[in-house]
Amino acid sequence: MDDLQFGKRNKRGDRAPDKRLDIAPFWSRQPDPVKILKCVPGYFWPWSLFFFATALLWWRFVIPDTETLKTLSWGWVLRLYLINAVAIALYYGAFELRLYWQRAQGTRFKYNGKFPGDQKSDVFWFGSQNIDNAVRTLSIGVGSWTAVEVGMLWAYANGYAPWLGFAEHPVLVGLVFVFVPMLHEAHFYLIHRLIHIPVLYKWIHSVHHNSVNPSPWSSLSMHPIEALAYFGVMLWHLILPSNPVLALYQLHFAGFGAAGGHIGFDKIELGEGALDTPAYTHYLHHKYFEVNYADGVVPFDYLFGTWHDGSPEAQARMEARFAAKRARVNRKAG
Ligand SMILES: [Zn+2]
Numbered sequence: 001m002d003d004l005q006f007g008k009r010n011k012r013g014d015r016a017p018d019k020r021l022d023i024a025p026f027w028s029r030q031p032d033p034v035k036i037l038k039c040v041p042g043y044f045w046p047w048s049l050f051f052f053a054t055a056l057l058w059w060r061f062v063i064p065d066t067e068t069l070k071t072l073s074w075g076w077v078l079r080l081y082l083i084n085a086v087a088i089a090l091y092y093g094a095f096e097l098r099l100y101w102q103r104a105q106g107t108r109f110k111y112n113g114k115f116p117g118d119q120k121s122d123v124f125w126f127g128s129q130n131i132d133n134a135v136r137t138l139s140i141g142v143g144s145w146t147a148v149e150v151g152m153l154w155a156y157a158n159g160y161a162p163w164l165g166f167a168e169h170p171v172l173v174g175l176v177f178v179f180v181p182m183l184h185e186a187h188f189y190l191i192h193r194l195i196h197i198p199v200l201y202k203w204i205h206s207v208h209h210n211s212v213n214p215s216p217w218s219s220l221s222m223h224p225i226e227a228l229a230y231f232g233v234m235l236w237h238l239i240l241p242s243n244p245v246l247a248l249y250q251l252h253f254a255g256f257g258a259a260g261g262h263i264g265f266d267k268i269e270l271g272e273g274a275l276d277t278p279a280y281t282h283y284l285h286h287k288y289f290e291v292n293y294a295d296g297v298v299p300f301d302y303l304f305g306t307w308h309d310g311s312p313e314a315q316a317r318m319e320a321r322f323a324a325k326r327a328r329v330n331r332k333a334g
């Protein structure tokens with residue numbers, strides 16, 4: 001497949017897709033019903049429904065019964081951690097294997113012309129982005145995921161969180177189901193914006209940003225405080241009219257979904273066709289840092305002037321903003 005049909009490469013070999021990123025059309029000042037209807041399938045399919053399916057699977061086959069959940073014990077907690085870790089190793093690993101180890105499509109549709117394994121640096125554990133990111137993701141990332149999950153399941157089992165059935169409360173529970181991707185982004189935007197405050201950035205978030213050229217292993221490669229805050233999105237279900245399956249969906253949206261922003265490729269070639277990825281918005285965040293704190297499902301970046309849609313105009317706006325910030329800092333220093 002010819003990737004230059006859909007984008008351009010600069011002299012360094014970095015690729016920019018032609019298509020423009022867009023915030024979700026329901027936030028438009030003049031909502032266009034046709035555009036809104038067209039975006040509905042993509043809101044759910046394929047990624048969100050896949051994460052929901054994994055939540056159902058976990059509830060059915062992995063999560064212990066309510067009696068067991070009432071009491072914390074190392075047995076079921078460690079088993080849950082191991083299953084989560086194996087699932088993430090397989091899920092992230094599948095993308096890593098095909099796109100980064102086998103390099104099955106070379107750099108076709110890859111944003112950054114280089115592969116992370118080509119770049120050694122002392123900022124990473126063992127001097128390698130790949131090893132550092134994989135180890136951090138499976139230890140700190142999945143560990144924090146499981147810690148929040150265990151706390152929440154314990155709260156459900158002991159009656160500390162609202163537990164509404166799908167059949168008895170279809171409208172309320174249905175609304176929460178629809179709301180899960182938006183809540184994910186709103187929560188992510190807030191904590192993400194917070195950890196970009198310089199002192200917190202240096203202490204916490206710089207760990208994640210060491211990967212300027214991210215791959216799926218980078219997804220949960222975080223400082224423990226960031227990882228706990230990120231998976232803390234599940235705790236909103238302590239006050240929502242929800243149930244454990246939806247809370248697990250929220251958690252899996254964060255856990256499995258994180259790979260979506262870090263795939264590093266615009267399309268994954270599948271036979272004659274290709275699967276679009278949602279990676280470009282967050283790739284731009286890793287490249288330029290102070291743009292696209294979220295992915296456009298909520299309009300905060302757009303409202304606060306940090307939205308980068310990939311266009312030359314957005315690039316110029318961002319550069320002007322950075323130059324103004326530099327001038328402010330220099331004035332203060334002078
Ligand atoms: Zn990231």
Ligand SMILES: [Zn+2]
Binds near residue numbers: 192196
């Ligand atoms: Zn960031």
